[in-house]
Amino acid sequence: MDCYSKKKNFYETTSFKMELFFDLSLDLFSVAGFDGYFKRINPALKKVLGYPDEILYGRPINSFVHQEDLEATVETRNYIISDGIPLLNFENRYITHSGDIIWLSWTSVPAKEEGLIYAVAKNITHKKKLEADRNALITKLTQSNEKLKELTFTTSHDLRSPVNNLLSIFSILEESNMKPSEILEFIELMKHSTAGLKNTLDTYVDNLSQKDVLTVLLEQLDLNEVMSKVKNSIKSLIETSNTKIISDFSATDQVKFNGAYLESIFLNMFTNSIKYAKPGNHAIISVSTKIRNGSTQLVFEDNGIGFDMDKIGDKVFGFRETFHSNTDSKGIGLYLVHNHVTALGGKIEIDSKPGQGTRFTISFKG
Numbered sequence: 001m002d003c004y005s006k007k008k009n010f011y012e013t014t015s016f017k018m019e020l021f022f023d024l025s026l027d028l029f030s031v032a033g034f035d036g037y038f039k040r041i042n043p044a045l046k047k048v049l050g051y052p053d054e055i056l057y058g059r060p061i062n063s064f065v066h067q068e069d070l071e072a073t074v075e076t077r078n079y080i081i082s083d084g085i086p087l088l089n090f091e092n093r094y095i096t097h098s099g100d101i102i103w104l105s106w107t108s109v110p111a112k113e114e115g116l117i118y119a120v121a122k123n124i125t126h127k128k129k130l131e132a133d134r135n136a137l138i139t140k141l142t143q144s145n146e147k148l149k150e151l152t153f154t155t156s157h158d159l160r161s162p163v164n165n166l167l168s169i170f171s172i173l174e175e176s177n178m179k180p181s182e183i184l185e186f187i188e189l190m191k192h193s194t195a196g197l198k199n200t201l202d203t204y205v206d207n208l209s210q211k212d213v214l215t216v217l218l219e220q221l222d223l224n225e226v227m228s229k230v231k232n233s234i235k236s237l238i239e240t241s242n243t244k245i246i247s248d249f250s251a252t253d254q255v256k257f258n259g260a261y262l263e264s265i266f267l268n269m270f271t272n273s274i275k276y277a278k279p280g281n282h283a284i285i286s287v288s289t290k291i292r293n294g295s296t297q298l299v300f301e302d303n304g305i306g307f308d309m310d311k312i313g314d315k316v317f318g319f320r321e322t323f324h325s326n327t328d329s330k331g332i333g334l335y336l337v338h339n340h341v342t343a344l345g346g347k348i349e350i351d352s353k354p355g356q357g358t359r360f361t362i363s364f365k366g
Contacts, residue, residue, distance in 0.1 A: 050097030066093035273302035
């Protein structure tokens with residue numbers, strides 16, 4: 001028997017095995033018509049989709065496709081039919097009979113003469129779930145990294161004020177000839193400053209030691225207590241600069257916010273106002289609360305040198321943005337304040353003119 005006859009005889013005697021291959025394959029086989037209906041589906045695909053035959057063959061293929069993938073699926077099928085070019089690894093979602101969503105990856109070959117599309121698919125739902133979990137983890141790690149960077153900036157920046165406070169005390173000690181009766185007063189002042197520094201450090205250590213740095217704890221805070229704590233941490237700075245702080249929390253003395261964030265806001269607002277006082281003038285800082293449209297507002301006003309808002313606009317809250325010649329300015333304080341407020345759903349507005357002071361209005365999330 002010649003080679004051709006042997007080959008012909010092989011196909012004739014084993015043709016039934018091709019049918020068996022279709023039925024027993026673990027891959028998902030289907031034959032679809034150009035009219036958009038299944039013409040044949042192997043048991044593996046039937047099992048994955050879960051519908052009875054009358055539904056699988058009686059409804060258009062599009063009715064099984066996830067709504068969000070429908071447009072791309074229709075465009076791709078039309079492309080296969082019109083151009084007659086095979087399609088490789090096209091991914092879309094299907095809705096099973098039980099309502100589950102599965103991901104399928106299709107390789108399809110059109111047969112124009114027959115008006116059919118021969119396709120094989122793989123169930124890649126598990127792979128997609130792993131991808132989604134990985135992407136969610138990457139997103140969380142990225143957010144955690146940004147949060148840790150912000151905590152680092154906050155810690156390093158906000159510690160400068162209580163440290164400077166201590167340095168100013170030592171400076172006074174060096175330059176003055178104190179009487180014995182005055183020594184106790186300075187020791188008490190140093191105790192307050194050191195305690196303020198320790199409290200600040202403890203707060204940031206607690207924040208950094210949280211298991212999930214993305215979780216920002218909210219608590220009911222007493223504004224008088226927060227302000228008093230911050231004022232004690234920079235007591236020497238306030239006294240040596242002859243700064244006057246006026247508070248009016250008659251509208252409300254309570255706010256639901258993060259404690260460390262609120263302390264950082266008070267600290268940066270106070271030290272900025274002191275730093276940017278008008279030459280020859282003492283800083284006067286007013287802190288008050290208002291209730292507007294059901295939202296609590298915290299307002300800081302000073303009599304300092306102010307900003308030219310027509311020039312700087314939103315850059316006032318930018319990272320490392322500085323607008324005055326003060327050598328101690330790092331361009332981080334207002335950036336931190338803005339991040340603290342907006343991270344918890346609030347907003348901050350500024351009203352200022354050169355030489356006419358500045359007003360910051362913080363609106364907390366209702």
